[in-house]
Amino acid sequence: MHDVLDPGSDRGRVYRSLVRHPHESAGRLAARTGLDEAAVRAVLHELAAADIVVTTGPGDAGAAWEAVPPAQVVEALLRHNDSVRTALRRTGTELERLYRAARRESGHYGALEVVEDHARVLAISRQLQQSARRQLRCIDVPPYSGTADFYLAQEALQRERMAAGVVYRAIYSGSAFDDPVAWPNMARMIEAGEQARTLDDPPLKLAIRDDDLAVVTLAADDRPGVVSLLIRPSSLFRALSNVFESLWRLAVPVSATGAATQIDARDRQILTLMASGATDDAIARHLGVGRRTVVRRVSALLAALGATTRFQAGVQAARRGWL
Structure with missing residues (x-):
């Protein structure tokens, strides 16, 4: 709804x-x-x-x-979003238990390969992008430990692949806005054509190449560092693909202006009234300004928030602390 x-x-x-x-x-x-x-x-x-x-x-x-009343409708929709996220996280946890148990019990799961070597983990990330034919879907979560050089190399590769026609769709944690290295990289990639959305707390780090390979990156259980799980076409692959698409629908589009944009008191009033369901005419009457002024400011705020609807603008503004 x-x-x-x-x-x-x-x-x-x-x-x-x-x-x-x-x-x-x-x-x-x-x-x-x-x-x-x-x-x-x-x-x-x-x-x-x-x-x-x-x-x-x-x-x-x-x-x-x-x-x-619109305020009640907005609150109900936000509560529904919270319940869906909770259910998705619970499903993800159960899936992780399932494939970990399958490894322990059978010693082998044909669709799954565990990669623990750090150098190979990084090489897999590059290979995943270099071999993509149509699209790359990813969920990026903290900690953001890459160096500036790492991000510059990633940018160069991503620009090359997007120029070749590969579509990048990325879901970022809201905390990415606060990272001094990750956020500028994210902004530049959005300007270059990446489709980006944000969630407050995505449940896992995931990359999916086309419809034939997924990589889940997890913290290692028994040592510092990470391990990568390579999942090939299987019921587990389909489950991870569905998890991404469900989170994509819940996530809020983000523009390259992102969290760095500041708003004044009047724009904050406009956003608050928008979130409550007020029309442009009602906002203009409330603020004592012309309707054209309101229409112009609403359009600018939607663009700054990377939102296509007023509902998305309200959610994004609340996440950034603008309301």
Whole structure:
């Protein structure tokens, strides 16, 4: 139901119309939104099932509808995100136990190879990128221990692969914004074309090449350093691919301006009102400014936050401490 706050979706159009025009019938909503009345009724029943709208009159044909306050909707969506992340982390933990147990019990799992040599771990990272044909998906988590030279070498390789048509999709921990070496590298790669999103606390370090190889990097259990697990096509590979895609949908797009951007008090007010579901007109009236000014500032804030919807902007702004 995240798209209920997206003005471009059918749910978003119906909900926003109810925010502006309380106690409307399905027929009136159809006229206001330009949607077919049957489609509006279907959307209303979906939203009612999710406690986003309520009916205020008897009977489906003559019923009037009312929007649940946007602040409540945003809080409910954020709670849902938290529960999904918790479930994903729990699933990831169980998967790790499963393949560790499989190694102990059988001594061999055909789709899995353990690499403990540090030099080979680094070589695998380069080889993974050099051999990618279509895309590379990765989740990057701290600690960020690479040197400036390491990141410069990685940048050169990534630019070369992106120029060859390889798509990079990366999920970063929110703490990357605070790292003096990792964040500038991240910003430069986004400017070069990398698709980047952030999560507060991604559950694992992962890289997936096309649809044929995944590499999970973990802290070694019995010594300093890390080990890499190479996973080839298998049920485990599919599970890791699904974990990435689920986290990608939850993550928030980030622009190259990132956390370094500062905002003034008025922009903070605009963001707060946006997060509460206020329209551009309502924000303009509240702040005593022209609607064009609000539209211009909203557009600039969305760009600065790397967000495509107001909901994403609210989440990203809250993560960066702007609200």
